[in-house]
Each structure stands twice: as structure tokens, then as C-alpha cells.
Amino acid sequence: MSSKEPAWVKAEDTFQLMRFFDGIDIDENIVATYFIEVPTADPVMWAESFALEQTTGTWARSHAETKEIREVSGGKLLSLFKIPGLANAYVMQIAFPTRNIPANMGALLAAVAGNVTLFRSESQEISVKLWDLTFPKTWLKEFKGPKFGVQGIRNYLNIPERPILNNMIKPCVGHDLSVHIELFKEAAYGGMDTIKDDELLTDVPYNAFFDRLS
Structure with missing residues (x-):
């Protein structure tokens, strides 16, 4: 193993299970495409370790x-392609089982853009960028869309046609509740x-949030 590789890259820990998996069920996996720069003699092993790190594994193997x-x-x-003309640069595709990822953005981002995508080391010359995501239709159906929608908001406000005027309280932060109330009144009276x-x-x-609501 190269001295430049992260501690979580371990050849003996991959089982060769993830190597260019063929015939995955597209309805049960989210496919993420990454641009990676990794100075390693075995980019496939690095990519497999990446896939484990973001799902079942970590730098220390658990007996369970x-x-x-x-x-x-x-x-x-799923795939790993060398980018011509760029040293140690690849396009990598990883399939993430949807059984691990409930239909919410927090869980999705933790899986596909979690700790290893934030790993940027000048000394190790490693960089990971999330380029694209492909979602199964069954998973997307769990997102029900806006609670009201455009027409629902118009009905709620009783504004059937004209533009809806919205105001954001400024300054963004720093003022106390009494100032916030006055700014709110000015916008409402306006x-x-x-x-x-x-x-x-x-x-x-x-x-405080609930003080503003009251």
C-alpha cells in the first residue's frame, strides 16, 4: 500500500465483492458519479474501499x-475510468443500495457526499468531487412534492392572479427580538x-425561533 493512501484503504478488507459489479437492480440502487484524484498504484482497491466507507465499513473492520x-x-x-491527460484522475461510479437510504435529503447526502467526499489532503494529493446522481423511480416516488404547490399557496393567501409579494427580514442576523418585531411590522404595513x-x-x-413565532 502506498504511504499516500488513506488509512481506510485496506486490500485485505475488500473481499473483492465490489469489483465492477454487473447486473445491479437499478430500482434498488442510487448511482453516484464522482471525479477523483488518487495517487495510488491500485485505484480499483481505493474505489472499493470508498464504496465500503460510505456504506457498511470504516477504517477498522467490525466483526459484525x-x-x-x-x-x-x-x-x-460499477465503473472506474482513467481521464486522459490528467495524472491520477478518474471517473468513478458507485451504486448505493436504497435499503440504506430513507427518502430524505440528509440521509442521501450523508451517504453519497459524506466524510470521504470532504477529504481533501494536499499532502496526500487526494480529491473527491460528486458529479452526478441517478435515482430509481421507486425511491423518488417517496418524495410527495410541495405541501401546497403554487395554486395551494394562492388559495391560502386568497391571491388568485397577481404576483405574491414576499419580504425577507434584514439584517439577516445580529438584531434582537424587539428589532425583529419592528421590522416585521414595517413589512406588513408596507x-x-x-x-x-x-x-x-x-x-x-x-x-429565539419560538419567540419570533409568538
Whole structure:
């Protein structure tokens, strides 16, 4: 193993289970495409270790991580293509079983863009970028779409045709509840249909979320 490879890349730990898996069920897997730069003599082993790291495995092998568990829940290396003209650069495709990923964005991002995609080391010259995702239709059907939709919002506000005027409270953060209330009143008296907090203002001690709601 090259001294430049991450600690979680272990040849003896891959079982050769993930090597260019053929005939996966596209209805049971999310396929992620990555651009990777890895200075290693065995990029296939690195890619297989990547697939395990994001599904069943970690840098230390667990005795409960059996071959059977890896077969049904482990990530599968589908393809690995060398990019001409770029040293140590590849396009990699990994299949992630949907049985591991419930239909919510947090779980999806943790799986396909988790800790190893954030791993960027100048000393190890490793880089991982998520390029594309392909979803099975059965998994996408779990997302029911907007609660109201455009027409539902218009009906709720009783604004059938004209543009809906929205205001974001500014400054985004830093002001206390009393200032927030005054800014809200100014927007309301000014004729805004909807008023929202800036996405940067969450639940902070000086302007708590439930205090703003009340």
C-alpha cells in the first residue's frame, strides 16, 4: 500500500465483492458519479474501499460486518475510468443500495457526499468531487412534492392572479427580538403578502425561533 493512501484503504478488507459489479437492480440502487484524484498504484482497491466507507465499513473492520451484510448493504463499484491527460484522475461510479437510504435529503447526502467526499489532503494529493446522481423511480416516488404547490399557496393567501409579494427580514442576523418585531411590522404595513426570516437566522439566544413565532 502506498504511504499516500488513506488509512481506510485496506486490500485485505475488500473481499473483492465490489469489483465492477454487473447486473445491479437499478430500482434498488442510487448511482453516484464522482471525479477523483488518487495517487495510488491500485485505484480499483481505493474505489472499493470508498464504496465500503460510505456504506457498511470504516477504517477498522467490525466483526459484525459480514459478507452477507456487504452483499446486500455495501456500496458497489460499477465503473472506474482513467481521464486522459490528467495524472491520477478518474471517473468513478458507485451504486448505493436504497435499503440504506430513507427518502430524505440528509440521509442521501450523508451517504453519497459524506466524510470521504470532504477529504481533501494536499499532502496526500487526494480529491473527491460528486458529479452526478441517478435515482430509481421507486425511491423518488417517496418524495410527495410541495405541501401546497403554487395554486395551494394562492388559495391560502386568497391571491388568485397577481404576483405574491414576499419580504425577507434584514439584517439577516445580529438584531434582537424587539428589532425583529419592528421590522416585521414595517413589512406588513408596507403591503407584503408573506414575510420570512433569512435562512441564516435560526434559533439563536438573542432572537429565539419560538419567540419570533409568538
